[in-house]
Amino acid sequence: xxxxxxxxxxxxxxxxxxxxxxxxxxxxxxxxxxxxxxxxxxxxxxxxxxxxxxxxxxxxxxxxxxxxxxxxxxxxxxxxxxxxxxxxxxxxxxxxxxxxxxxxxxxxxxxxxxxxxxxxxxxxxxxxxxxxxxxxxxxxxxxxxxxxxxxxxxxxxxxxxxxxxxxxxxxxxxxxxxxxxxxxxxxxxxxxxxxxxxxxxxxxxxxxxxxxxxxxxxxxxxxxxxxxxxxxxxxxxxxxxx
Numbered sequence: 001x002x003x004x005x006x007x008x009x010x011x012x013x014x015x016x017x018x019x020x021x022x023x024x025x026x027x028x029x030x031x032x033x034x035x036x037x038x039x040x041x042x043x044x045x046x047x048x049x050x051x052x053x054x055x056x057x058x059x060x061x062x063x064x065x066x067x068x069x070x071x072x073x074x075x076x077x078x079x080x081x082x083x084x085x086x087x088x089x090x091x092x093x094x095x096x097x098x099x100x101x102x103x104x105x106x107x108x109x110x111x112x113x114x115x116x117x118x119x120x121x122x123x124x125x126x127x128x129x130x131x132x133x134x135x136x137x138x139x140x141x142x143x144x145x146x147x148x149x150x151x152x153x154x155x156x157x158x159x160x161x162x163x164x165x166x167x168x169x170x171x172x173x174x175x176x177x178x179x180x181x182x183x184x185x186x187x188x189x190x191x192x193x194x195x196x197x198x199x200x201x202x203x204x205x206x207x208x209x210x211x212x213x214x215x216x217x218x219x220x221x222x223x224x225x226x227x228x229x230x231x232x233x234x235x236x237x238x239x240x241x242x
Contacts, residue, residue, distance in 0.1 A: 150163065178205055
């Protein structure tokens, strides 16, 4: 699981990565808590459109990213902060395409095919990303738990590790995050905070919030500081550990 945060004690997320026995042990020390958007720009006939200007705007922060489609019509925004984006695509002779609600999750690639329409009067076509998303890039499966759910869900001691129990495929006791995801052993779950390792080197359980002296946690991460929880399975070696 991996948490991500913003620097005013607002974590942008928390990511749990689970690995099967065949996963590469220790293969990825360069871990990430970010995501990506890629796609291809085509015309109404299906032919690729090179040189199209592609802009991605983070709805929450207003940060703008720009790219140009390649000779194969492809574009990509790599290693970008998680959140919701608005993607705009423009090209000579075509109507501008404005795609709202493009989600970026930790460790996942969002594939966004864009089909431009021939221009008639400079109009802009607005669509929702939910209708065009088709991930043909990776086998990563991500379950995101949004901030509102995190804040409103009752948890014993307000312990963030219990949120692992809210993900599909989980079984076991959620206290201390010690349970099985999709049939893996409990110590096959890798916990990260903003992409940084958060695993106890001896017990292989979450280092933050675990019982310290007399059962009191040595480090406590409050739920109020968490923006998003992402549970990622079938991830790549960049987030591998166990």
